[in-house]
Amino acid sequence: MAEPLEGQARPRERAHPGAKEYVGIAVILTLITAVEVAVFYIPAMHPVLVPTLLTLSALKFCLVAMFYMHLKFDARLFSWLFVVPMIIATLVIIALMRLFGH
Amino acid sequence: MATTTAAIHAPVQAESGLWSWITTVDHKRIGILYGTTAFVFFLIGGLEATIMRLQLMRPDNTLVSPDFYNELFTMHGTTMIFLAVMPLSASFFNFLIPLMIGARDVAFPRLNAFSYWIFLFGAIFLNLSFFFGGAPDVGWFGYSNLTSKQFSPGHGVDFWAVGLQILGIASLAAGFNFIVTIVNMRAPGMKLMRMPLFVWMTLVTSFLIILAFPVITVALVFLLFDRFTGTNFYVPAAGADPVLWQHLFWLFGHPEVYILILPAMGIISEVLPTFSRKPLFGYPVVVYSGIFIGFMGWGVWSHHMFAVGLGPLADSFFALTTMLIAIPTGVKIFNWLGTIWGGRIEFKTAMLFALGFIAMFTMGGLSGFMHASPPADLQQTDTYFVVAHIHYVLYGGAIMGIFAGIYYWFPKITGRKLGEGLGQLHFWLNFVALNVTFFPMHFVGLLGMPRRIYTYAPHMGFDWMNLLSTAGVFGIIAAVLVFMWNVSRSLRHGEVAGPDPWGGATLEWAIPSPPPAHNFGTIPTVHSLDPLWHREGPELVKTANRIGGPIHMPPGSHWPMASALGITLLLSGMVFGWWLGIPGVLITLYGIYSWAFEPCT
């Protein structure tokens, strides 16, 4: 069981980013949150409120998952383990909303 | 520390006694525990079915009360699915997966023990309901709002919902464990596409478990909240829609169907090649169809709900996805036929059961195909036609597959073969009896007999077919008795098997029967899909049995059992009284912390 054997020996982990990058990401996350709340309060934005908010929060979601949870740096397998269920869950949510007439 | 004391060459094996079984983390022992426990519940579920068949033997019968009858079919379904077929499959996962992939144990041995214990406690808890004010009587599917406090004021539904939550924890723990084990514990050289098909089906099943059980967990949480705190999840008066339960239930329930059948498909995919002396036909195609079935299993759940009235668009959508699943299923069947085609078939009992699986599962699949078409389904759903269908799939399919597996691997597990003569008798009795029992149900269903009715009127024409079904049950009972006799006889007097009685191709046949606690003296390197049939075979066997150095085996632990007990007490407090929750919480926390900080490996 010693060596990795899935053909392409994956790097176990690329070096995780350091504190500086982490703070940088936090700044971006803060800005997005601020924009989200602002959008909520700007009447002019209301026609596009839902898509805007969904996009922004998906962006936040991705940033946390990729940088703080290191999916960007870790093995692809971990991403699969997380993203496939995420997709199934999302499809289920959409399907149920359709089935209940939303 | 434990590491040094455990580093002996042939450890653990010598240990015996009750405590060694309670603290065992050996996957083989846990597999045996799973198997025997599940078989006991298989007998209990069978007894429930027998009483039902006796009640339905003739019209207007009064053997049991309608309420008891409702309890019987609820517990029969719940028992057979959660306490018999799933844990029987789990028993095979446990015993075989590490052996087949060339590992010393599963990735998380103590989590594995925990999974067994919490399954056992959950199963006992569920069955205690018979003695504490009545078992659940709302069907294994527990459709809301019949399960509400208003319409089911007793504790039966609480036992059911809490019991399923406890059992869900067991399944989830096993699911995570086998995913990691299969992905991460394979012997060198065993690429994904060199894994035996049973390992593949276990992997797919495990993914289905970890993704499907959270959904039923949530649905049951809603139900428990409704019953205990007066929330409105399934309360129509508050604007809620009880159909939500059905969606959540079948979102779990359909993948669950594949959780029940895929392991059996995996088993026969091992048995057929061995007794045909020919490798599995179209291995990659069978693998991919298994994965495809698992994935598509998420897109068909509403075909259980055509009668709900989802509208023509949704009906069409779910009809088409359901029919789509028939393709990979058909492909599997043809590949199995391709496997035996041109082979040299030896009709050992295991092979008979595997061939019987193909014949019976095809029947079940075809009746399933008939109600994939919503208009036809509207005549068939909730009738005995569907009862026939599920029993051809789950009894003719899953259980026959499991029996094939038992006859095939019994020598590996015990070191002795099961008697061939009794085995053949078992198979033929079982095969004939199951058809006598379940085949008439197709017709009695099409002729208008709904399921879950405790009685029917004499002038409906259901009489003689029901009588026939009931008669068949006695054949099944006889078959099971023959099997039990065979097992008890063979355990003592069976022919000694040796490491490889059937000339199998996969790694588990390289080592002695029963395998030593450490499985492989040295983990062999694998170069092909069926290593023992290749030139590498003899060399591999030598390696697998050569002890090349100190072997680290994890020490036993009683914390998994303690944690399982704590969680069960905690949750059963919902039924027996909150005071039970206090020791429950304390034991759970103590157990988990002790477990987490206990040295292992």
Add this chain to the structure above:
Amino acid sequence: MRFRTHPMMFRRLMAALLVVLPLAFVAGCSMQDYPQSSLHPHSNYAQWIQTLLEQLTFWVVIIFVVVQALLIYAAIRFRSRPGAPDPKPIHGNTALEIGWTIAPALILTLVAVPTVLTIFKSQAPPPEDALQVRVVGHQWWWEFQYPDLGITTASELHVPVGVPVNISLETADVIHSFWFPAMGGKRDVIPGRTNRLWFTPSDIGQYPGQCAELCGTSHANMRMALMVQAPEEFQAWVAAQQLPPIEPEAGTLAAQGKQYFTQGQCIVCHMIQGVSAGVIGPNLTHVGSRTTIAGGIFPNDAADLGKWIINAPARKPGAKMLSLKDMAMSPEQVPAIVAYLQSLK
């Protein structure tokens, strides 16, 4: 399978053979033997399903025969014989794989098209002139209302032959499922929803049906009957039902029964037009005209009606109707009440 003319004669012949084979004894037997059969369609909707089912059965039987024949052939032909050489280790065959993927896919397409067409046809809006019926499921009996005709009855649904019936389905308690096999597929009755179903009965007759979704203790005893009548017969029935309830002649046993009825607890649950206003149990305004009682499980005769009134839960487990004792009435009152109810033709 209906035989029309020449094209595809062979296929049709095969189909007829194969479909008739598994359903042979069903085809041979009549509705008298199997009154609740789903294989004897008596409406347009049931006929559509039957046609579809025959197509499905055709393919299913073919696949079944092919697979089992291959299995049996292989098992016999390739059985181990002494001295037989080791089989060739064939790992697969791409052409075969493609073949047996495409073949089922084609069959599926052949089935999927009529399936989808039938779905849309059977769930299309009902014709304008349909007879409106509102069905309410109760634990454990069926209530039938004709909103346009002002009629409410139970356990027996009367409809004229050849006229579309548009049924809206509701429930008073839990989920039930409305099913007259001779008329077509079942439809669930769900709290908070109104489901719909329509069909045009094609033959005069009496067809049994029953609840098909587990709904509690007496689920098995939630039966009903569909009376498909000639139009004039139906009109006569409607006219009779629309009349106010018959007033028993003073001094008769029935008059005595009415008095017991109104003074007792019967009126809490049962409605008799102009006499009582209960809505929990079946409407009894014309109960005497029905052939069954208690959710279609007992004949509506003096003996059964009497036993029912004395102790309903003992005769039908779980029945919500109180026993005579619980209603604080005496057995002596029963014959009078029976006479009164039977007079309500």
Add this chain to the structure above:
Amino acid sequence: MAVATATVAAHEAHPTSTGLNSRKMLFWAFLGSECMFFGSLIATYLVYRGRDQVGPHPHEILNIPFTSVSAFVLLMSSLTMVLALAAVQHGNVRGTRIWLAATALLGMTFLAGQCYEFTQFYFEGLALQTNLFGTTFFVLTGFHGTHVTVGVIWLWTLFVMAMQGRLPRERALDVEIAGLYWHFVDVVWIAIFTLVYLIQ
């Protein structure tokens, strides 16, 4: 499910077929499973939105400014969590302790905010039983809160270990896995904050 997470806490790394750590793999699979768990809860909330027979309705009661702040607090706890991980990976004992404690405290702040919010709603007439909004809202956010609580307990356990000097560089994985859980709880809140609070 807490068990699965606790199990891993004391396992040693084995050489594995993929070269990936088994505990970490188990944990990612667990998070996949959790996706389905929260997916079902969120789906129920969305399916039932607007079906209430009686008030109060979401827009009458949800306090956006307040929850924005607590969402921000949770977001920042993710930052302190990765900083704790960076510290333990670099063998920075003091940093590990500080950032672990900071994360746990931020988590507790979030929980305090949730307690305040729940109480506030209760006094404004929204209980678990009031209507579908109350039922789905409290159960969804309550389950999220329960996850945060488990995370806080986990973090304090790690903190105690760090104080005892039992959290050296070699055990960075313990912190990493706790971190995965913590970030997951955070991203779930990102989804809930958007779907429940902002999109009404």
